[in-house]
Every structure is written in structure tokens, then in C-alpha cells.
Amino acid sequence: MLKLNLIGPGRLGQSMARLAQLSGQYQIAGVLARTPAAHKALDFIGAGQAVTTLSALPAADLWLLAVPDSAIAAVASELAQAGVVAAGDVVFHASGALDAQQLAPLRAQGAQLASVHPAFSFADPARAVATFAGTLCAIEGDAVACARLQAWVSDLGGVPFALQAGGKTAYHAALSMAANYLVTLAEVSLQTANQAGIAPEMAQRLVLGLMQQTLNNIVAIGPAAALTGPIVRGDSATVAQHLAVLPSQYRVLYQVLGQHTQCLAGERLNPQQQQALAQYLNNQ
Missing domain, CATH: 1.10.1040 (N-(1-d-carboxylethyl)-l-norvaline Dehydrogenase; domain 2)
Known part of the structure; x- marks a missing residue:
């Protein structure tokens, strides 16, 4: 069973983590939870170890950065400095506008990088989890990461499709x-x-x-x-x-x-x- 770490347990992050948990195919390993709202999100997910620093995140196969677009590059840099991502791990974000290159600092550690964008509104996590099935999810990035994330999206009930290199902005x-x-x-x-x-x-x-x-x-x-x-x-x-x-x-x-x-x-x-x-x- 693959392990997933979640950085950014907002509405999208907690919804995706909950879907992963419900699929029975993934174990929620760590969740970066620095606020009371984040701890409440952890209760919704129903699994995972709460940590307050990136360096305290446990080993995982998949790392989801569900943070605001403006923070993705900075968090990726901090995560690289923390030294907790292993070679072969898949690190991905969920921005609709930005591509996998935002995670470039992690490439030196051997991570496989990608982005997954569900064309879906996560206004209410409970409703999102109940209605996510069939959602189209755009994937782009490194070939190995994309292949693994296509399976991940399918396991969550979504429908993955590939974007060509450089196509994210369009x-x-x-x-x-x-x-x-x-x-x-x-x-x-x-x-x-x-x-x-x-x-x-x-x-x-x-x-x-x-x-x-x-x-x-x-x-x-x-x-x-x-x-x-x-x-x-x-x-x-x-x-x-x-x-x-x-x-x-x-x-x-x-x-x-x-x-x-x-x-x-x-x-x-x-x-x-x-x-x-x-x-x-x-x-x-």
C-alpha cells in the first residue's frame, strides 16, 4: 500500500486525502497541521499523523502540496531543504495554472515531479468527497510521476488525462x-x-x-x-x-x-x- 503525505490540508487537500483513504489503496502517512483548522481537517480525513514541521513528515511514496499557488515554489524549496523526500518519491501539486516546474528544487533529491488538477469545485469537502466520481483531472510532469498519478486519480474515482509539456497555462x-x-x-x-x-x-x-x-x-x-x-x-x-x-x-x-x-x-x-x-x- 502506497503512503501519502499531505502538505496543506485545506478544502482540496483534505478532500483528496479523504478519497485516498476511502479507496483502501493508500495510507495517509503525515499531514502538516499547524493550525486548529488543520487539525479539524485531520479528523475529516480520518487518518494520518499530524506534524508541525516539514522535517517531521514521515517517509512516503506520494507527496501532495495542496497549498496556494503563490506558496508552491517556496514550500518545495523548504521541503528540499528539510531532506525528507527520497529518490523515486512522487511530489505533486494541485494548481490549475502552474506546472510541475514549480517543484524543481526537489529534482536534485531524485524526486519525480508532476501536477494534478481536478476540474472540480472543492467548496465543501464532504460534498466534494460524495460527488467526486467521474471528475476529469489534468496531469503533467515527469513520465514516471504521471504514470503513478494516473493510477492514483483512477483509484480515487477520477478520470485522468494527460497534458502535453508546456500546456498547463493554455x-x-x-x-x-x-x-x-x-x-x-x-x-x-x-x-x-x-x-x-x-x-x-x-x-x-x-x-x-x-x-x-x-x-x-x-x-x-x-x-x-x-x-x-x-x-x-x-x-x-x-x-x-x-x-x-x-x-x-x-x-x-x-x-x-x-x-x-x-x-x-x-x-x-x-x-x-x-x-x-x-x-x-x-x-x-
Whole structure:
């Protein structure tokens, strides 16, 4: 049975450690617990030896640094100085934005380095543990570490997939645009619906219902086939009317997204339609 050390028993860390414990495939060896909240997390995990310094962590096969992104490099350096990681151990962090190179100080000790990012919200550890099954988890780093962590993710109920070398930042940008900008677009659309005099409750049903239907279509037939509306129809007159009623900050957003929508429409637009649309969408 492989042993796991946890550094950073926050919501993600304690959830992953609890899942490892429940899998029956891993033994929680040590948990760095310096605060009352960390000791409470240890109770949730249900296993592991609480320690207060990195140098006191016991031997382990897997080392999870579930600390804030800004602290990963510093903790990795401190862990290397502590001299407790052995050659062949797998050390990994769970940042969505940063890659395994953040752990570089540990390479001199023979550690295998990687990152594992579950595309999942760990807002509540108990709920996270209950609903984690099937979660996609991006893995990148050293080949040996990635192979071992693919098995680890699978044992926890997740679905591992590999990122190519150097792909972590683009991966995180993709998730950020998909999640964060969808929220922003929803808010802009709701504000514009309110501008039309639609009551907030009805605007919610109208805009969010259409967004959900569109997402379902994207899943079923792909983005290009799911595209509808005036741009893919080459209706530049309607686009011009939209731009005329939008406030300046929304107009720029409409135009930037419209340019990419025009590209997605591609050959469905003839040259005259392309030119007419560009007249409005490129004029910022």
C-alpha cells in the first residue's frame, strides 16, 4: 500500500486525502497541521499523523502540496531543504495554472515531479468527497510521476488525462474562459435584457434558459453546428442595429466576440456577407 503525505490540508487537500483513504489503496502517512483548522481537517480525513514541521513528515511514496499557488515554489524549496523526500518519491501539486516546474528544487533529491488538477469545485469537502466520481483531472510532469498519478486519480474515482509539456497555462486559460467568461456573458446579457424593459425574473428565464439550451446543443453537435443568429446568417443590418443600442462597453465586447463568431461561421458566409459584417465588427 502506497503512503501519502499531505502538505496543506485545506478544502482540496483534505478532500483528496479523504478519497485516498476511502479507496483502501493508500495510507495517509503525515499531514502538516499547524493550525486548529488543520487539525479539524485531520479528523475529516480520518487518518494520518499530524506534524508541525516539514522535517517531521514521515517517509512516503506520494507527496501532495495542496497549498496556494503563490506558496508552491517556496514550500518545495523548504521541503528540499528539510531532506525528507527520497529518490523515486512522487511530489505533486494541485494548481490549475502552474506546472510541475514549480517543484524543481526537489529534482536534485531524485524526486519525480508532476501536477494534478481536478476540474472540480472543492467548496465543501464532504460534498466534494460524495460527488467526486467521474471528475476529469489534468496531469503533467515527469513520465514516471504521471504514470503513478494516473493510477492514483483512477483509484480515487477520477478520470485522468494527460497534458502535453508546456500546456498547463493554455489549459487553465481554456477553463477560465469557459467558466468565468460564461458568467460575465450571462451578466451582460441579463443587463441588456433589462435595458429592453424585461423584468429581472423573466430575463433570468429567457437568457439563462437559452444559454442552457445552447450548451446542450454544443455538447450534442459541436460549436460550429450549434451556431445560430444574425452573424452566421450574414445579417449585417441586424448586427448594426444591435451595436446602435448597446452602451459603449458592451459594444466593444459584442464586436470582439462577433469577430470570432464570424470566423466560426466560415464558409457559410459569402464574400459580400463577410465584408459587410466586418464593416461593423471591426470598427471599434
